[in-house]
Amino acid sequence: MDETPAIEALELTRRFGRITAVDRLNLTIARGEIFGLIGPDGAGKTTAIRLLAAVMPATAGRARVLGFDTGRQAERIRRAIGYMPQRFSLYGDLTVAENLHFFADLYGVRGPTRRRRIEELLAFARLEEFTGRRAAALSGGMQKKLALAGALIHNPQVIFLDEPTTGVDPISRREFWDILSNLHVQGVTIFVSTPYMDEAERCGRVGLMYEGRIAHCDTPDGLRRLVPGELLAIWTPQVMRARPIVAAQPDVLEVQVYGDLLHVFVKDAAAAAPLLAQALAGAGVPVVEIRRAQPRVEEAFISLIAGRGRKTE
Amino acid sequence: MSPPDAIVTENLTRRFDSFVAVDHISFNVPRGTIFGFLGPNGSGKTTTIRMLLGLLTPSEGRAAILGYDCVREADRIRQRAGYVSQRFSLYDELTVAENLTFYGHTYGVIGRRLAERKRFILEMAGLKGRENELTRNLSGGWKQRLALGVAILHEPEILFLDEPTAGVDPVSRRQFWELLYAQAAGGTTIFVTTHYMDEAEQCQALAFIHRGKIVAAGSPAEIKAQQMRGQVLEIECRPTALALPVLKRLGLFEEVALYGARIHAVAPNVAETIPAIRAALTAAGIAVGEMTPIPPSLEDVFISRIR
Numbered sequence: 001m002d003e004t005p006a007i008e009a010l011e012l013t014r015r016f017g018r019i020t021a022v023d024r025l026n027l028t029i030a031r032g033e034i035f036g037l038i039g040p041d042g043a044g045k046t047t048a049i050r051l052l053a054a055v056m057p058a059t060a061g062r063a064r065v066l067g068f069d070t071g072r073q074a075e076r077i078r079r080a081i082g083y084m085p086q087r088f089s090l091y092g093d094l095t096v097a098e099n100l101h102f103f104a105d106l107y108g109v110r111g112p113t114r115r116r117r118i119e120e121l122l123a124f125a126r127l128e129e130f131t132g133r134r135a136a137a138l139s140g141g142m143q144k145k146l147a148l149a150g151a152l153i154h155n156p157q158v159i160f161l162d163e164p165t166t167g168v169d170p171i172s173r174r175e176f177w178d179i180l181s182n183l184h185v186q187g188v189t190i191f192v193s194t195p196y197m198d199e200a201e202r203c204g205r206v207g208l209m210y211e212g213r214i215a216h217c218d219t220p221d222g223l224r225r226l227v228p229g230e231l232l233a234i235w236t237p238q239v240m241r242a243r244p245i246v247a248a249q250p251d252v253l254e255v256q257v258y259g260d261l262l263h264v265f266v267k268d269a270a271a272a273a274p275l276l277a278q279a280l281a282g283a284g285v286p287v288v289e290i291r292r293a294q295p296r297v298e299e300a301f302i303s304l305i306a307g308r309g310r311k312t313e
Numbered sequence: 314m315s316p317p318d319a320i321v322t323e324n325l326t327r328r329f330d331s332f333v334a335v336d337h338i339s340f341n342v343p344r345g346t347i348f349g350f351l352g353p354n355g356s357g358k359t360t361t362i363r364m365l366l367g368l369l370t371p372s373e374g375r376a377a378i379l380g381y382d383c384v385r386e387a388d389r390i391r392q393r394a395g396y397v398s399q400r401f402s403l404y405d406e407l408t409v410a411e412n413l414t415f416y417g418h419t420y421g422v423i424g425r426r427l428a429e430r431k432r433f434i435l436e437m438a439g440l441k442g443r444e445n446e447l448t449r450n451l452s453g454g455w456k457q458r459l460a461l462g463v464a465i466l467h468e469p470e471i472l473f474l475d476e477p478t479a480g481v482d483p484v485s486r487r488q489f490w491e492l493l494y495a496q497a498a499g500g501t502t503i504f505v506t507t508h509y510m511d512e513a514e515q516c517q518a519l520a521f522i523h524r525g526k527i528v529a530a531g532s533p534a535e536i537k538a539q540q541m542r543g544q545v546l547e548i549e550c551r552p553t554a555l556a557l558p559v560l561k562r563l564g565l566f567e568e569v570a571l572y573g574a575r576i577h578a579v580a581p582n583v584a585e586t587i588p589a590i591r592a593a594l595t596a597a598g599i600a601v602g603e604m605t606p607i608p609p610s611l612e613d614v615f616i617s618r619i620r
Binding site: 043139169174178185187197203210256259 | 347351352353354355356453479480481482483484485487490491494497498508509510511514515516517518519532533534535553554555557558570571572573574610612615616619
């Protein structure tokens with residue numbers, strides 16, 4: 001396999017007037033990785049993707065995709081990659097099949113290859129039954145799948161997806177990730193942005209983006225290790241009563257409410273669990289279960305931002 | 314006698330010609346609870362809410378909010394309800410204080426009570442000192458808290474929110490949910506509609522609607538502990554790109570999904586499949602690490618219920 005990284009960025013920066021949307025981005029992504037760029041709205045994810053997909057020039061720094069420079073060799077990159085923008089990239093008045101033919105025209109996919117590829121993609125995106133339907137009449141989830149199919153028409157080795165699951169319901173989201181997994185099986189490098197922290201678990205590596213910077217880049221397990229202490233989940237029907245009692249115990253670093261669970265960060269989970277159980281029982285708060293739990297990527301993100309002492313607004 | 318539950322629906326049903334949008338759904342929401350109503354687009358979520366708010370008449374069954382019938386007493390409900398829409402309905406060109414005053418007047422909150430409520434809300438939302446800022450200049454987190462403030466000006470007993478924290482940064486989201494928990498602790502019932510699992514996890518009770526029917530209900534922990542069909546096995550192996558098709562071909566699983574460096578496989582009595590998995594992966598030259606049954610995510614449960 002080619003050892004050139006799929007994606008490399010070095011101090012990649014983009015400013016809009018006085019706003020720095022992407023601030024000195026440094027990244028190396030190997031071929032075949034699923035890389036997730038995760039962060040809230042306005043963090044700079046879309047700009048970062050546009051820079052890497054060579055659809056927008058950088059203000060400073062540089063980037064290479066498949067060894068090609070995003071500034072000087074943008075054309076070559078565009079032919080080698082797929083890019084699925086966040087906004088609707090389809091023609092609403094054209095049918096599913098017509099949209100794919102249109103993408104094939106754009107990328108110069110012709111002849112028998114075209115027919116075969118369109119058939120493959122319709123099956124791959126599970127859209128075979130809808131070939132005659134106008135794109136505008138598809139559900140949100142199906143539109144996303146069609147946009148993905150369009151971006152894959154020329155068999156790209158790297159695909160950039162900008163928030164493909166935003167606004168998509170849980171069933172379609174699950175299906176979409178299943179389709180991405182199949183691309184992974186084919187060896188395609190996947191660069192995907194999302195505002196949903198739970199999607200970090202789907203990626204091999206994740207960059208947490210905040211205020212134009214990648215605050216941290218690691219595997220999901222590595223990110224979880226950023227959370228200080230160990231985590232206990234306490235399941236109780238009386239979370240709000242339990243919370244101040246738990247918070248008052250020694251060695252409790254932080255307490256967070258998750259529905260009917262309390263997430264309690266402690267120095268030593270094994271030592272703390274019986275003490276917390278005792279304190280709650282003493283106060284007459286029923287507890288269904290106390291167990292060790294894995295911190296979420298969301299919690300890692302919070303400790304990162306809080307740890308750096310940055311403003312949250 | 315204790316007051317009636319905040320929301321009661323009994324066999325609530327709505328048909329549009331031969332299409333049954335909402336099909337005999339029954340649930341109760343006790344007062345002071347944060348209740349999450351989840352469902353994909355087109356599942357009947359919006360139709361249900363429109364019936365709860367008295368905007369649409371049920372074809373069958375009934376619904377009551379705060380003890381008032383949703384058809385006959387909709388006016389009484391509206392006076393006691395607050396609503397935060399997905400696109401916050403704030404006036405960008407007004408200042409923070411002007412938005413509060415404007416909405417106070419529309420809800421009939423005036424004079425000293427308005428002054429008191431404004432003070433309380435500015436404090437609660439962390440907007441003290443920003444009264445005179447234009448709303449348009451507020452960041453997402455602040456705007457969201459102001460929208461919540463506006464919706465609770467008239468001290469509603471029940472609050473409806475539509476996907477309140479989608480796309481918001483985790484710190485602001487945490488702050489927002491703290492405010493909701495505080496409202497709920499004060500007795501306000503909170504009804505959140507969403508299709509985001511992150512938000513669902515924050516609710517104290519949930520109902521998941523699919524094709525007009527409730528397919529899972531309970532607290533998030535209960536749902537995960539009791540309502541999953543099948544069990545989830547987490548498999549550590551390398552390379553995942555090779556392992557995924559091998560596991561799918563085994564035909565033992567209802568689902569095989571990639572999670573970073575691991576694979577999740579779902580089957581009833583999933584632990585029994587471990588020897589077959591190890592044999593198949595090893596035969597394919599794939600390095601196999603630990604295999605551990607893990608608790609399902611909320612999303613896992615919902616997918617299993619509708620499969």
